Amino acid sequence: MPSYTVTVATGSQWFAGTDDYIYLSLLGSAGCSEKHLLDKPFYNDFERGAVDSYDVTVDEELGEIQLVKIEKRKYWLHDDWYLKYITLKTPQGDYIEFPCYRWITGDGEVVLRDGRAKLARDDQIHILKQHRRKELETRQKQYRWMEWSPGFPLSIDAKCHKDLPRDIQFDSEKGVDFVLNYSKAMENLFINRFMHMFQSSWNDFADFEKIFVKISNTISERVMNHWQEDLMFGYQFLNGCNPVLIRRCTELPEKFPVTTEMVECSLERQLSLEQEVQQGNIFIVDFELLDGIDANKTDPCTLQFLAAPICLLYKNLANKIVPIAIQLSQIPGDENPIFLPSDAKYDWLLAKIWVRSSDFHVHQTITHLLRTHLVSEVFGIAMYRQLPAVHPIFKLLVAHVRYTIAINTKAREQLICECGLFDKANATGGGGHVQMVQRAMKDLTYASLCFPEAIKARGMESKEDIPYYFYRDDGLLVWEAIRMFTAEVVGIYYESDQVVQEDPELQDFVNDVYVYGMRGRKSSGFPKSVKSREQLSEYLTVVIFTASAQHAAVNFGQYDWCSWIPNAPPTMRAPPPTAKGVVTIEQIVDTLPDRGRSCWHLGAVWALSQFQENELFLGMYPEEHFIEKPVKAAMARFRKNLEAIVSVIAERNKKKQLPYYYLSPDRIPNSVAI
Template sequence: MPSYTVTVSTGSQWFAGTDDYIYITLVGSEGCSERTLLDKALYDDFERGAVDSYDVRVGENLGEILLVKIEKKKYWMQDDWYCSYITVKTPSGDYLEFPCFRWLVDDKEVVLRDGRAHLPQDDKTSLVKQHRQKELDSRRKTYRWKEWQPGFPMSIDADRHKDLPRDVQFDSEKGVDFVLNYSKAIENLFVNQFMHMFQSSWSDFGDFEKIFVRIKNTISEYVMQHWKEDFMFGYQFLNGCNPVVIEKCLKLPDKFPVTHEMVSVSLERELTLEQEIEAGNIYIVDYEVLDGIRSNCTDPCTLQYLAPTICLLYKNTQNKILPIAIQLGQTPGKDQPIFLPTDDKYDWLLAKIWVRSSDFQYHQTITHLLRTHLISEVFGVAMYRQLPAVHPVYKLLIPHVRFTMAINTKAREQLICECGIFDKARGVDNKEELPTYFYRDDGYRVWEATKSFVSDVVHIYYTSDETVQEDGEIQAFIKDVCSFGMQDFDHCEFPKFLKSREKLIEYLTVIVFTASAQHAAVNFGQYDWCSWIPNAPSTMRRPPPNQKGLADVNLIIESLPDRGRSSWHLGAVWALSQYQEGELYLGMYPDEHFIEKPVKAAMETFRKQLAEISSSIKKRNNGKKLPYYNMSPDQIPNSVAV
């Protein structure tokens, strides 16, 4: 009687094992095995991290094994089980791999294809075609779109983390509860001693150091010591935690009437302001998106203010980026002065603080929340809805959407509020013009390595542009992102159809890069740059000044966050900047969704390229007072998971 050896691997994460009954059915091209209980009798089966083997006897040879059906039935109470993979050794000695990497909950069955990736047009038999369609039909019922807030990208239909499909929940909720993490951070940083004075102001700038005493961080300490300097202010637009808002100024906007006479003392090349603009030495940061957002009350008696600031920046002869003019609103006029470095030092300092506050709000709501978290979730939901597990693009993307829906649902449940809009071209891609723009330079290298890897994978499975066009599943994925995830917004530039391998490569590279490198660049530097409160105020308690000569130390202190909010701010940026336990970094793919040797070779090449980039960044940073490591691949997690 022919016998197949079935090996079952149980995941190593918390609670992965099960005491429930597990049954298996082998489905071949010439027949099916009996539904077989997997039970070693004298031993516990399916323990966490275990690899168990069983013999499945059949009356006749089943032919080519096409599918493996796994069923879980309750023993005495429901006990979830995480199955990593199944291998089947045939009577002829061949080994077949069936990746699973998913949870079986309740009385559930999972039907697995072998680990080889297949495009939909590659499947020829009705059996595998039906399996493919059945999987997608089930997924679309489970992964549903929902509008979280008007004007935002769509999210998954789940109000709470526990409402999510089990496969996209955190393995454990330990360490991902925002409220708990903030409380721990506040306690660990010794800032809880100020909570009883929640609404009281600080006395002076030095007073902020009282909640800074536990910080042992080179960049944070450097920021604390130099935050008032124009160099530090300008440098952050290049390599701080929001290095995406600076643009080359090609023409001064009418709403920002800066004249040469205003800034001539700041210009070093004996050129007029217009000539400096033509020479490419003038940059601008404009927070117009904040215009029209009303002040809000965080408690019955405390107003919080925002300002849609505009800042003009100058690249001096030492290639440093320095601020030369600041306007605190979008409408010029007598009550909207343009602040200059030649003004009183407190007027100028307060104007810079207002820009930093605008930058903090923009960073948290747009750069960080919208453009990494929410966009990555759109790709993840569309992927689950439109791409079966056997599709090569599903296998490519699955590591890069890991826990994204979970962290976003947690955030919607506990943390985030309204805001949002999109970016535009920035004109800062010339390395000679901005030689210390490490975010750009490191990012390009990571982008190219990622694109090269994605290209290798795409060319393995798509033999021509026509193959892309004929792939109904990938086209449905592309359309779902734009038409449903992005709700066909007028300003949405995502395509609805892809006609070539090159366009597919670019599209998939955007997904992988956004979820990994871009998120790392704007997330993990928050503690470095935002823990010194005056450098990144999370709120302003006084309105922006409408004339010069009003600012002094007292006005600045009264404008900055009070003691309690400063304490919560510090706890928040600390918690958000922590890597997760068991973090998987870019290029690390322990779950082997791909089994083909050419893809594994491409992964190995990718890892080598990333290691070279990490090594060169480490060498560059050696000895620097302000090292930049946020785009170092060895510190870039695969996905948006925090």
């Protein structure tokens, strides 16, 4: 009688093993086997990290094995099991791989196909077509769209983390509990002792060091020592936490009536302001998005304030970017003066602090939350709903949505919800952050997620004109490496543009993103379908780059740049000044966050800047969803290209007092997971 050798690999994460009964059935082109109990007498099968082998004898020839069915039945108590993969050695000596990488819960079962990636058109056998269809029907019941707040991209229909499908939950929910992480951060930073003075002010800037010095690094210490300098202020728009707002100024806006006379002491080329604009030396950051946003009123004992400043910057003769004019609200007037470097020291300093605070709000809510977290969740939900596990695009993208839906669900449960942790320290808490996302959706376009196009749209593409824009330089290298990789994978499975156009599952995936993620807005520029291999490669590059590189660039520097409170105040306790010559150091300190909110803020940026345990970085694919040699070769080339980028960045950073490493591939996680 024919005999098969079955090898079963159990996951190595916590609680991956099981004591339940495991049964296996083989479905072949010539027949189906009986259900076999996989059990070795006197041996504890399916332990965490184990690889177990079994001989399975069948009564008759089964022909070509098409499916493997695994059933789990309760032994004593229900015991979830994480199955990595199954391999099969046939009587003819062939090896067949069946990737799984899924949890089997309760009295559950899973039916697996072999690991070869297949488009829908490749399945001509009824049983395979049926398996494909059933998988998507099941997933679409599990992964349902939900509107968390009007105007937001749709998200997963789950009230809390435990409501999610088991396959996309964190292995240990404890690791992403925001309340627990904040408390741990407070403990690690030795700042709990300040919490009893929650609403009291600091005495001076040096006072902030008391909650700062316990954990610091090269960048955060340099920020502390140089944050008042114009050079440091300007540098952050290029290479800080939020390097996506600065744009070349092609025309001075009427609402910002800066004149040459105001700024001539800052201009170094003996040109008028208009001439400097024409030569491309003037840049602008406009926080119009914040105009009219409601400030946090959740604490009736503490007033909190927001501003919507406009900041003009200048490229000096050393090619460094420095601020030359700041207006703290959108409408010019006598009570909205334009602050200048030539003003009194504290006038100018407070104006810059207001800009830094506004930048923090836009960074957290738009650059970070909306444009990486929420967008990546949309891609993830659409992928699970429309692409079966056998589809090559599912196999390509699944590593890049790992834990994203889970972390966002946790955020909605604890962080950005009503009375959540976001309200504790931020002036945009209490609903302002929701208003911001609703407004920013109009600017969330497909083109703005295409990194080279986004850089060009802001007039920031020239390395000769702007030589110290490392976010741009490194980002372009990583974007191109990802694009080359996706183009290779697309070329393996799609031999022509027509095959792309005729892939119904792919088209449903892209359409789901447009209809539900972008709410069907034509102005978003998101495609409803993809029509060529080149367009598909670009689309996949957007998905992967957003989840990996873009998130890394705007997330993991938060402690570096935001831990020194005066450099990134999460709230302000007095309104913007309406006149010059009246600001004192005492007024600035009283405007900055109180002790309690400073502590919450510091704990938050520390917790959010930490890598996950066992982090998987860009190019690491330990789950072998692909088994084909051409794809594995493409992955190897991808990793080699990424290693070359790591070397380039490391070499440049050797010469820098302020190294830029957020886009070094060895520091870019595969997915949004924190």
